[in-house]
Ligand SMILES: [Zn+2]
């Protein structure tokens with residue numbers, strides 16, 4: 001053999017070897033724990049939700065870009081460069097204001113959207129090609145740095161809710177929420193192999209949270225052999241059949257593009273700001289003619305969809321199966337989108353096979369649990385936001401795998417009998433005490449827990465959901481919704497964030513000997529409510545109010561900001577809409593504008 005040929009061959013072999021190391025990605029052989037199969041625990045992998053992984057912006061050389069505080073800048077949901085935005089928008093905004101028509105404002109805003117959200121844009125193969133790096137944690141929580149632990153705790157607060165599961169059995173699978181869905185599903189499969197290698201365990205637990213459930217569902221479809229490697233799957237508010245919100249947006253049913261809604265209730269229906277702020281913004285929108293506002297929003301949505309959203313196969317995985325055919329027809333029928341379409345069609349099949357794939361898990365002896373939330377209408381960005389029960393982000397049919405329910409604020413009809421689609425035990429009552437949900441129609445009636453009035457994006461502040469999840473990953477004592485009186489099928493939504501802060505303040509006073517009898521009593525009540533899983537969200541709020549009053553009286557904390565009177569602003573906005581439709585101020589009589597300004601001022605000075 002010629003020397004040069006040998007050299008070339010060894011070079012190619014070297015490349016191939018390097019390639020195979022890279023494709024493994026994780027060090028499977030490194031044993032982190034030596035527990036093996038005698039261990040009473042199962043390694044548990046969290047598959048987090050949308051935006052719950054650290055995906056950082058880098059420069060062209062791959063160095064992290066840091067903010068003013070020295071923290072890595074996150075790419076999700078967008079990379080807003082304020083200076084650049086002002087530079088692009090300021091002149092067109094001023095010109096449009098002065099001349100009361102669209103002097104490049106809608107184009108400038110579209111550019112800003114392309115620029116800011118474009119950090120997450122994929123190419124026409126659905127691959128991330130921008131300057132972002134997804135940080136990975138290929139080792140258990142016990143081996144994570146303080147920074148990595150903070151990333152994890154910001155999303156799943158292990159620091160506040162202890163679990164009996166040892167730290168070296170907890171893993172957190174990071175992925176780019178906007179990235180390539182098929183690749184991520186395969187990476188999850190590889191990550192499971194890595195965890196098995198590191199721990200010596202044959203089987204692991206999976207905790208797919210929200211969007212993480214779409215990744216899990218894809219893996220079950222593409223890598224069905226994984227069923228033998230799973231002990232338990234605990235879905236937490238899972239996006240198993242997407243979200244009607246995404247179904248609406250991907251089929252062109254965006255609510256606020258209808259100006260009659262935009263100028264009359266959209267912002268206050270959104271429930272993300274108080275009513276007076278919402279109504280004030282609604283009034284201030286009229287500073288520009290409605291044509292300008294509407295052109296800006298139309299272009300903004302078009303650019304966001306066409307340049308970022310429809311190139312992300314992970315975003316497509318959030319479109320419900322019932323909406324997918326129409327959405328794919330609308331956005332993916334051109335030849336240039338064919339590579340993306342081939343991938344999203346594949347996930348559509350996974351959605352259609354969801355029930356079969358879950359059934360295969362059960363048949364393989366995997367325990368499957370689900371935690372769903374209801375009685376919180378969808379955020380009102382899609383047109384069907386108030387037509388079905390939901391948790392603000394996902395509709396209940398998706399998170400519960402098919403439970404039947406009345407709409408938010410309504411109850412099942414008188415004389416309604418549970419469907420028993422999936423429950424064969426006639427002694428079971430699967431209708432919620434508030435008569436809103438029939439859990440027997442969901443795929444897993446005996447292992448699905450429901451939280452009433454719980455908002456999806458505040459799930460991490462529901463102490464009961466956290467306690468339940470921490471129990472389920474630690475041992476097998478809870479096998480269904482009948483195992484423990486502490487965790488019945490139907491529980492209440494709650495947000496304990498504020499109460500925990502107040503309680504810490506009270507405890508600090510007690511430790512310094514500066515407490516008083518009323519603080520002690522309110523703190524004891526608060527602790528009792530926190531310890532009682534069956535307490536309602538309203539009871540938590542009542543305790544919070546009492547404890548706050550006691551602490552305010554002792555000068556230990558501040559009163560909540562009183563809400564401004566929303567009625568006047570609401571009336572003004574309604575009057576404007578009734579008399580001037582969606583017209584801007586420049587299209588109204590001057591005398592009327594003067595009296596309007598006087599009225600607005602009285603709200604803020606009076
Ligand atoms: Zn172990």
Ligand SMILES: [Zn+2]
Pocket residue numbers: 423424425428430445446
């Ligand atoms: Zn049952």
